[in-house]
Structures are given as C-alpha cells and as structure tokens.
Amino acid sequence: MRPTVRQATAQPQTMPTGSPMVGDLLAVAARAQDATVEEGERRWQERANCLGVDPDLFFPERGASTREAKSVCGSCEVRAECLEYALDHAEKFGIWGGLSERERRRLRRERASARRNAASA
Numbered sequence: 001m002r003p004t005v006r007q008a009t010a011q012p013q014t015m016p017t018g019s020p021m022v023g024d025l026l027a028v029a030a031r032a033q034d035a036t037v038e039e040g041e042r043r044w045q046e047r048a049n050c051l052g053v054d055p056d057l058f059f060p061e062r063g064a065s066t067r068e069a070k071s072v073c074g075s076c077e078v079r080a081e082c083l084e085y086a087l088d089h090a091e092k093f094g095i096w097g098g099l100s101e102r103e104r105r106r107l108r109r110e111r112a113s114a115r116r117n118a119a120s121a
Contacts, residue, residue, distance in 0.1 A: 042085070049076035059094040066100050073098035 045051065049072050050058065058069045073079055073095065083097020087108060092101055099107065 044078040044081040044085075047078050048082060049073065058096075066095055069095040070098050 053072060057072070060066055060069065073082070076082070076098075079097050081097075083099060083104075085091075086096030086099075086104060091104070094101070096104065
C-alpha cells in the first residue's frame with residue numbers, strides 16, 4: 001500500500017541534539033515524491049471516456065464479447081496513455097486502451113522482439 005501524502009509528510013524523528021536524522025528526512029521526501037508521481041501518472045484517467053461507465057463492462061466474463069468496451073475506448077482521447085499504463089503495470093485482466101489481455105500480450109511480445117532486433121542491429 002502506498003503512503004498517502006499526509007503520511008509522507010509526518011514529522012521525522014530527531015536525534016538527541018534536536019536535529020532531524022538525515023535518513024528519516026530522505027525517507028519522508030521519497031514517500032512524498034512517490035505519492036506525487038503516482039497522482040500525476042494517473043491524471044489522464046480524469047479525461048477518459050470510461051469515467052462513470054460500469055467497470056464490469058471492461059472486465060467481461062471469459063468468452064464474452066469485448067465489442068462494447070472497445071467501442072467506448074475507440075474515440076477516447078487518452079487511449080494511448082491507458083494502454084501504456086496497462087503495459088507498464090502488467091495489467092492481466094480487462095480492456096485497457098482498447099485492447100484485451102490477449103492483444104496486450106501480443107503487443108508486449110512484438111515490442112520485446114523489436115527491442116531485441118534493434119539491439120542486435
């Protein structure tokens with residue numbers, strides 16, 4: 001569980017001399033930065049077409065149609081960000097960026113192959 005900004009800004013412990021311990025200050029700063037990065041990282045979700053749509057639509061039962069969920073994604077202005085988020089966070093379930101789990105696996109394999117080919121060239 002990620003710390004909240006409130007937790008991250010807790011007062012550091014002090015040494016007997018009254019000065020904060022450097023390690024504590026660095027840990028507090030790192031937690032605050034992590035919380036800020038994650039918040040900024042997900043800001044695209046506020047502009048997504050799926051905002052307010054029943055989440056079950058994007059997590060269909062095995063073998064069920066994904067057409068309706070993909071149609072919501074089709075004209076979404078943040079489709080690319082959504083897809084990259086799913087790829088970066090190894091989302092294994094649901095429709096993200098207009099792609100199913102199987103389609104994202106295929107895309108990951110294609111990208112890995114392209115990186116290997118570029119590295120060997």
